[in-house]
Amino acid sequence: MTTEVRPEGSRCQDECPVGTYGVLCAETCRCFNGGKCYHVSGSCLCEAGFSGDRCEARLCPEGLYGIRCDKRCPCHVDNTLR
Numbered sequence: 001m002t003t004e005v006r007p008e009g010s011r012c013q014d015e016c017p018v019g020t021y022g023v024l025c026a027e028t029c030r031c032f033n034g035g036k037c038y039h040v041s042g043s044c045l046c047e048a049g050f051s052g053d054r055c056e057a058r059l060c061p062e063g064l065y066g067i068r069c070d071k072r073c074p075c076h077v078d079n080t081l082r
Contacts, residue, residue, distance in 0.1 A: 015039045032056045 008018030016025035029037030060069035
């Protein structure tokens with residue numbers, strides 16, 4: 001007889017605390033650049049402008065944005081938080 005361990009709750013109905021995932025929420029999420037971690041598998045949902053398994057890749061070069069990365073960001077680099 002085996003006992004199945006589920007992520008949270010008797011039917012996996014409860015989400016893990018933010019920043020954790022997996023069985024008993026024992027795994028730590030590793031998403032970058034504001035990516036959100038899926039509480040079951042740890043997959044990252046990236047914010048606009050980022051991609052990659054952990055949202056580590058910027059889609060446009062710094063200072064540019066848009067579908068074709070052809071628009072200049074209106075902020076002055078010295079006055080912008082990173």
